[in-house]
Amino acid sequence: MGWSTREVADLAGTTVNTVRHYHRVGLLEMPERLSNGYKSYEVRHLVDLLRIRRLRELGVPVHQIDRVAAGDDRAAAALEDIDAELAATIERLQEARAQIRTIADGATTADLPPGFENLGSRLTATDRSLMLIYSQVYDDEAMRDIRAMLESDPEDVRVDFDALPPDADEETRRALAVRYAVGLAHDLKAYPWLRDPLAHHKRRPQITWEMVAESVAALYNPAQLDVIARATAVATATVEASEE
Known part of the structure; x- marks a missing residue:
């Protein structure tokens, strides 16, 4: 017996709206429907959903997931791009932390641009x-x-x-x-x-x-x-x- 949309979402630790979104963008295969019209998700759908969620947690944008999941040269190139983006994000966050620390310590105010x-x-x-x-x-x-x-x-x-x-x-x-x-x-x-x-x-x-x-x-x-x-x-x- 398969799972409903809500059940498979709960099992994957996500939401019904997220599952529906992955269907709309073509990341998650649409399951067969039962005679009553309800979707019936199988183990393979759960595995795909967990894989998508794992990549999203790693910072992979939705539009890049297909490339990363491909497992070929495209995946390697995509991962390099994502790694560079994450490195830039970390640098920005570290700079933000340093500025927040400066403001918290009373050395400056929040209404000044960086460098001032x-x-x-x-x-x-x-x-x-x-x-x-x-x-x-x-x-x-x-x-x-x-x-x-x-x-x-x-x-x-x-x-x-x-x-x-x-x-x-x-x-x-x-x-x-x-x-x-x-x-x-x-x-x-x-x-x-x-x-x-x-x-x-x-x-x-x-x-x-x-x-x-x-x-x-x-x-x-x-x-x-x-x-x-x-x-x-x-x-x-x-x-x-x-x-x-």
Whole structure:
């Protein structure tokens, strides 16, 4: 006497839906039906189901199981590919564990992209938010440059900029923009791509530009945005003059 779908699923330690899925994708042969219309699974179906489950536990994707089960050169190649994928996954998980340990120990916060952990104490909540957004916009090379820029930023200018109230007067904005422009001019020379930030984008140019522009506008107050605009104009003019 054979087993029902639920019985064979229980014997294999899986679910009825999983068994049905394996039928749909062609991994598990459909059993004969009894006179009452119910499926009747035999030992061979159970063995096949256990074999599939074993391969799934080893990390073999469903679409690769046929290749692995073939037992020929295709199987060896598939296993090599899967082993490489598992190695990469292990590396990512180990890196994730290290970062979680750093956060748990209080050395950094959870709202910083990888590589920025040592800057946690120097960055405001606004800065950290912007770095997370940048990590989705710019490639690894650009993020390394941005980290270097943050590390070399004059502390006094950053503190004054972060503390700038939205209703700061004209003279305060002008003076801070001049100071801000000094470091910005240095960065524009050291990292020429800043004048064409789309050169290091990871997404479509229009999406990148809109994402950065909207994020900056939302995260900084009107006085800070004014200082950024003035400083950018001064720094750009300074760099262009030095190149003539």
